[in-house]
Amino acid sequence: DSGVTQTPKHLITATGQRVTLRCSPRSGDLSVYWYQQSLDQGLQFLIQYYNGEERAKGNILERFSAQQFPDLHSELNLSSLELGDSALYFCASSFRVTPGELFFGEGSRLTVL
C-alpha cells in the first residue's frame, strides 16, 4: 500500500460525458502528479501540482483540467469524453517539488462507451 488513495477504482461512462477522478496523496506529500496509461503508450504525464499550485504541464488536453485543494487532495476533471480517453489514470505523490521517489495510487480505470 503506497498510501495514495484514488477514487473511483472503475468508472464506465458514455461519450460526451464528464467525470471527476480524485486523489489523496500520502500524508505529508505536497506534490501530486497525474499520468494516463493507455495500451502501448506507457505512462503519459498530464500535470503536476505542488502545494496547491500548478508546477508542470504535459500533453494534457484542453478538455481535461485539474486542481489541488488546500487539504492537498487533487481532482482530475475530464469532459466531453471520447472513446480514446478510455485509459488507466494514475495519481502519484511525492514530498519534493522536483520529481523524487513517486508513490503511485492504484489508478482509476475509465471506460468510455
Added chain:
Amino acid sequence: QQPVQSPQAVILREGEDAVINCSSSKALYSVHWYRQKHGEAPVFLMILLKGGEQKGHDKISASFNEKKQQSSLYLTASQLSYSGTYFCGTEYTEKLVFGKGTKLTVNP
C-alpha cells in the same frame, strides 16, 4: 522528449540476466526507474543523479552515462518476481516523463 527504451520486450528463464536500455535526445540530469507488475501500480526502483553513477537494488542495478544520455538497468540472476514492465523516466523542466516501457517475462 520521451525517452526511448529497448528492447520492447524480453523473455528470460529464471537465473538469466537481462539489460534494459534507456536513451534520451535531451540532456539528462537524472534517470528514474520503476517497475509495474501486471494489474498493479508502478513501484519505484531507483534514481540515478550523477553521470557514470551506478546504483543497486537487490540484484537489480543501473548505470547512468550523462555524456551519452543513456541509462541501463541490469537484472542479474533474474527471479520470477522480476516479471513486469520496467519504465525509465527522465526529468525535463520538472516533468518526469516516462518511456513506453520494457516488458520482462521470467519463466521457470
